[in-house]
Amino acid sequence: MMKGGPSQEDIRRHNLGTLLRFVHLRGPASRATLAESLGLNRSTIMALTADLTAAGLVREELPRGPGRRAGRPSLVVRPESTRVYVLAFEVGVDRLVVARVGLGGIVLDRREGVRSRDSDPADLIGVLVAGARSLVRKAERGAVCVGAAVGFPGTVRRSDDTIMFGPNLDVGDLRLGDLLSRRLGLGIPVSVCNDANLGALAEHERGAGVNSDNLIYLHGDVGVGGGIIAHGRLLTGDEGYGGEIGHMIVNPGGRPCACGSKGCLEAEVGERTLLAHAGREEIPGQPGRDAVRDIVASADAGDIVAREALQRVGTWLGFGVANLVNIFNPGLIVFGGTLRDIYLGAAAQIRSVLATGALAASREKVKLRTAALGDDTTLVGAAEFAFAEVLADPLQVLARLKAPEDSPV
Amino acid sequence: MNPAGNGREPVARPIGFPALPDGPDGASGPWNAADTLTDHDRLARGGAARWEPLGMSVTPALDLRGIGKSYGSVKVLDDVAFSAYPGEVTALVGDNGAGKTTLVKCIGGIHPFDTGEYRFEGRPVRVGSPRDATRLGIEIVHQDLALCENLDIVENLFLGRERRRGLALDEDTMEEMARTTLSGLSVRTMGSVRRRISTLSGGQRQTVAIARAVLWDSKVVVLDEPAAALGVAQTQQVLEIVRRLADRGLAVVLISHNMNDVFAVSDRIAALYLGRMVAQVSTADVTHRQVVELITSGTSGEPGKRR
Numbered sequence: 001m002m003k004g005g006p007s008q009e010d011i012r013r014h015n016l017g018t019l020l021r022f023v024h025l026r027g028p029a030s031r032a033t034l035a036e037s038l039g040l041n042r043s044t045i046m047a048l049t050a051d052l053t054a055a056g057l058v059r060e061e062l063p064r065g066p067g068r069r070a071g072r073p074s075l076v077v078r079p080e081s082t083r084v085y086v087l088a089f090e091v092g093v094d095r096l097v098v099a100r101v102g103l104g105g106i107v108l109d110r111r112e113g114v115r116s117r118d119s120d121p122a123d124l125i126g127v128l129v130a131g132a133r134s135l136v137r138k139a140e141r142g143a144v145c146v147g148a149a150v151g152f153p154g155t156v157r158r159s160d161d162t163i164m165f166g167p168n169l170d171v172g173d174l175r176l177g178d179l180l181s182r183r184l185g186l187g188i189p190v191s192v193c194n195d196a197n198l199g200a201l202a203e204h205e206r207g208a209g210v211n212s213d214n215l216i217y218l219h220g221d222v223g224v225g226g227g228i229i230a231h232g233r234l235l236t237g238d239e240g241y242g243g244e245i246g247h248m249i250v251n252p253g254g255r256p257c258a259c260g261s262k263g264c265l266e267a268e269v270g271e272r273t274l275l276a277h278a279g280r281e282e283i284p285g286q287p288g289r290d291a292v293r294d295i296v297a298s299a300d301a302g303d304i305v306a307r308e309a310l311q312r313v314g315t316w317l318g319f320g321v322a323n324l325v326n327i328f329n330p331g332l333i334v335f336g337g338t339l340r341d342i343y344l345g346a347a348a349q350i351r352s353v354l355a356t357g358a359l360a361a362s363r364e365k366v367k368l369r370t371a372a373l374g375d376d377t378t379l380v381g382a383a384e385f386a387f388a389e390v391l392a393d394p395l396q397v398l399a400r401l402k403a404p405e406d407s408p409v
Numbered sequence: 410m411n412p413a414g415n416g417r418e419p420v421a422r423p424i425g426f427p428a429l430p431d432g433p434d435g436a437s438g439p440w441n442a443a444d445t446l447t448d449h450d451r452l453a454r455g456g457a458a459r460w461e462p463l464g465m466s467v468t469p470a471l472d473l474r475g476i477g478k479s480y481g482s483v484k485v486l487d488d489v490a491f492s493a494y495p496g497e498v499t500a501l502v503g504d505n506g507a508g509k510t511t512l513v514k515c516i517g518g519i520h521p522f523d524t525g526e527y528r529f530e531g532r533p534v535r536v537g538s539p540r541d542a543t544r545l546g547i548e549i550v551h552q553d554l555a556l557c558e559n560l561d562i563v564e565n566l567f568l569g570r571e572r573r574r575g576l577a578l579d580e581d582t583m584e585e586m587a588r589t590t591l592s593g594l595s596v597r598t599m600g601s602v603r604r605r606i607s608t609l610s611g612g613q614r615q616t617v618a619i620a621r622a623v624l625w626d627s628k629v630v631v632l633d634e635p636a637a638a639l640g641v642a643q644t645q646q647v648l649e650i651v652r653r654l655a656d657r658g659l660a661v662v663l664i665s666h667n668m669n670d671v672f673a674v675s676d677r678i679a680a681l682y683l684g685r686m687v688a689q690v691s692t693a694d695v696t697h698r699q700v701v702e703l704i705t706s707g708t709s710g711e712p713g714k715r716r
Contacts, residue, residue: 297641344645347673352696363693368673369656370649 012048013393015040019048020057021391023079024104025205030063030074049077055398056144057084057103057390079104083143084398086386087132089150089180090195090379091124093117093222094287098131100139101383103146103390105206107376109135116285125176129183136186144401145186147386150176151195151378153221158240161192167223167258187401191385195219196336197243198381199371200227201234203334205384207372215332216324218245219377220339222288223258224266228328246270250319268316271338277309289375292338296345314346318353325358325366336371343370468531470495470660471516471547471629476525478511485511486522489686491679493629493660498651500671500692501664503681504704509664512681513631516662517549518542530628547629548622552637554614558607562599563587565606566621590620594650612643619650623659630654631662636670648674668697682707 006014018038023029026037031049035042052058060075081102090097094117099110111131115124128150136145154166161177180190200209200217209215213232219225226245228235236242246266247259254263255273267273271288275281278295298306321333335343343350347368354363371377390397469492478486486508493499503509514520518536527536529545536542542549556565563580566587572579587602599613606614615635622630632651636644652674655661665671671678672692679689680703687707699709 293641300641300644341645344648344673345641345669348668348671348697351672351692352698355692355694355696360694364691366693369652370645 013396015044016048016051016394017392019045019077020052020079020103020394023058023077024387024391027104028076028078030076031060032074034077052077052394055395056080057394057398081106082108082140084146084390085139085143086146086383087135087148087184087190088379088382088386089128089132089148089190090382091128091150091152092195092378093153094289096124096127096131097379098128098135099379099383100135101380101386103387105380105383107379107383109138110379111135114287118284121174125179125183128180132180132184136184144398145188146390146397146401147191147388148180148184148186148188149191149193149198149382149386150180151198151382152176152192153195153223153225155241155244156192156194158236163192164241165259193382193385194225194227194240194243195221195378195381196225196245197227197234197236198385199225199336199377200229200243200334200381201384202373202377202379202381203336203371204229204232206380207377208334208369209332212330212332212367214328214330215334216245216328216330217334217336217371217377218321218339220269220271220292220335220337220342222271224270224339228330230328245320245324248320248323250316250323265316265320269313269320269339269342274309274313274342277312278306279309289338293341296341299345310342310346311349313342314349315353317342317346318350319357321350321368322354322357322363325354325362329362330366332367332369334369334371336373336377337375340370340374343368467494467496469493469528470530471662472528472531473512473516474526474528476512476515476522476527478508478515478520478522485684486515487684489525489681489684491686491689493662494677495628495660496655496658497676498655498661498663498674499677499679499689500675501662501679501681502666502671502700502704507681507704508684509681510633513549513633513662513664516542516547516629516631518547543625545629546625546627547631548625548627549631550615550618550622550633550635552633554618556606556614556618559605561605562591562602562609562617565617566590566624568621570625586624587620590624591616594620594623594653610643611639612646615639615643615647616650619647619654623654627659629660629662631664633664634666635663636665636667644670668700671700672697680704680707 019034022034022037031042031045035045049058049060053060058077058079060077063073063076081104084103085100085108088099088101094115096113096115097110100108102108111134113127113131152163152166155164156162157164161175163174163176177190177192181188184190196217196219199219200215203209203217204215209229213229215229217227224246226243228243247257247261247264249261249263250265251263251268255267256262257264257267271292272282274295275291283291295306295309299310324330324333373380471493473489473491476486476489489512491512501509501512511520515522518539518541521537527534534545557568560568563583567583572583584602591599591602594616606617609617635647635651639647648670651661651663663675675692677689678692678695678700680687680700682703688703702709
């Protein structure tokens with residue numbers, strides 16, 4: 001069947017989403033600014049904001065602060081941050097974080113827990129659910145939870161959100177999303193995504209990569225993860241396993257990796273390798289991040305063993321980056337998690353390898369930056385992912401959540 | 410500031426793609442596959458022909474040519490050329506006594522140079538005093554920071570340039586500006602803007618000194634060894650601030666002895682050796698070893714892709 005152009009309803013839905021997305025990402029904006037930025041006329045903006053206001057997604061108010069300009073001030077459209085929120089979960093090897101994030105990307109409240117490395121994966125869900133429940137209880141009366149997402153350090157199948165592989169956090173084939181969704185009982189599905197993919201999303205939408213549509217995010221936890229944004233979209237691959245930069249082989253026959261291969265980037269620059277090079281033991285109970293920071297600090301203080309360890313790791317990281325630069329020609333590479341510290345501590349090695357190993361044309365303009373969102377890249381990414389649905393079709397999603405159908409199985 | 414864009418602009422594709430002037434494999438390969446070339450290929454290949462330093466088409470914010478400076482009979486700078494571009498961090502490196510600090514003092518108008526030309530945003534200017542430099546939008550953060558310990562953050566930021574409302578000081582506006590500037594540097598750890606400098610840590614003081622330099626809509630900021638006396642965590646923060654300043658469009662000049670810091674944030678490296686500028690190269694084109702050689706011997710074994 002031939003389909004004509006988009007219907008009036010499609011256009012309206014698209015415009016509502018676009019407007020909501022704008023105030024969600026860029027913050028409160030006056031009607032005049034919205035009209036200019038979105039290329040819509042003022043009466044359209046007025047109609048759209050009226051719809052969104054009625055749905056309780058935004059509110060309009062007079063601009064704050066001294067208005068020095070002549071004429072009637074343009075009303076400012078603000079996202080209803082405390083009334084429309086998502087739950088964002090970060091599952092790290094050493095820490096668990098749950099946050100209630102309001103529309104506009106404001107972290108309203110959060111619970112953080114330390115996870116010991118030998119704890120039972122079965123406990124995981126209990127801890128996450130308890131954290132989330134206490135956050136939901138604190139929410140304002142009448143506030144709506146519009147989504148939930150988990151960042152997980154492992155590969156996740158996109159079709160059903162099943163965790164396929166998470167060597168650093170041994171859970172095996174686990175349908176974490178379904179389990180969480182059922183236990184939470186909020187009537188919303190819980191998505192599960194690879195943590196570094198979410199980090200890429202977060203840095204692209206709110207961090208160092210706001211102006212860059214071709215970026216690569218590298219995340220260091222115990223392992224090394226990656227997320228690739230190409231032409232403004234996350235590269236997921238066929239089944240959602242894309243972007244596993246940590247398992248790019250940089251040193252054939254090198255150190256054994258948890259995935260079974262040898263010489264993966266993760267095996268050459270991961271936390272355990274850095275500790276081994278520096279001649280240090282993993283201290284039970286100490287988060288890996290602190291162990292890495294200790295080594296960077298010792299290197300800075302002149303400890304030659306720590307310095308050499310950092311340089312070795314930096315060189316391998318340089319090879320990984322050089323390959324990525326050649327293949328993807330990114331405008332920006334962002335180092336997050338422990339790789340932030342490693343980048344700042346071993347930039348000379350990384351960039352030297354890049355200068356000799358990458359094509360001149362591709363390396364010339366690539367920017368290397370540290371994550372602007374600091375330690376919260378995964379969490380922010382999970383929140384953004386959870387907001388995606390309501391931003392795509394604001395009224396429909398809200399209507400569904402506010403008047404729940406009678407079949408929450 | 411991204412003069413070259415991100416390479417996504419649709420480029421009109423000529424029919425029958427011409428042989429490339431000096432691409433890696435020149436005209437030798439069979440190029441009849443031109444139809445399957447993507448914009449990406451074209452940009453990558455075409456881009457390879459350009460060896461001039463990046464930002465060549467952009468007017469430097471600061472452009473010094475043929476600078477000479479002597480203290481009495483001691484010649485300190487000899488025919489030095491130096492430029493700093495908007496949106497870039499230019500690292501100025503050199504051994505002790507190479508002339509880095511003298512060059513910075515010339516830039517800041519503290520010591521006028523003897524010979525040479527000083528261009529700012531493309532026009533020749535005369536910078537005879539620090540006030541001249543400030544008026545142009547050139548700010549220097551000195552190694553000793555020059556902060557008054559007994560004054561608070563706001564008072565330091567506006568020292569000598571206080572905002573007035575009538576006869577009184579406009580404290581509200583100054584506080585607001587201080588807060589905006591500090592939050593623009595992503596500094597959340599500072600607490601109240603009314604804290605005295607004497608209560609701040611080294612990293613926080615450095616941040617205040619940098620904030621004072623960028624408060625005035627400045628165009629060029631010169632930082633003399635900003636991380637010299639700081640711990641690792643604070644050094645990392647300062648480096649990130651330095652990078653952010655450039656990403657916002659300022660021309661930043663960073664003096665540092667730490668090669669890691671230089672490689673972590675710079676776009677371009679200018680190496681002084683015995684009062685002469687021996688190289689000004691793109692950081693993307695050099696290795697650690699080459700830069701160390703430039704600093705210690707004034708030449709690098711493999712000159713790399715310099716002009």
